[in-house]
Amino acid sequence: MSTFAKGLLILAILSGALSLLLPESSFSSLPQIACGTFCGLFVLALVIGRRIKFDPVLR
Structure with missing residues (x-):
C-alpha cells in the first residue's frame, strides 16, 4: 500500500469518526x-x- 493510500485511509477513518461524534x-x-x-x-x-x-x- 502506498503512502498516499495510507493517508487517504487515515483521513477516511478520521472523518468517519468525526461524523459519529458530531451532534446533529x-x-x-x-x-x-x-x-x-x-x-x-x-x-x-x-x-x-x-x-x-x-x-x-x-x-
Whole structure:
C-alpha cells in the first residue's frame, strides 16, 4: 500500500469518526461526504497502485 493510500485511509477513518461524534446540526453531513470521498479515493489509489507495477525481470 502506498503512502498516499495510507493517508487517504487515515483521513477516511478520521472523518468517519468525526461524523459519529458530531451532534446533529447543519454541518453534520460534511464529514460523511468527506468520508465517502476519501474512501472512494482510497479504493482508486489501491487500484492504481496494483495495476502499475515495475517488473525488473525482463523476459
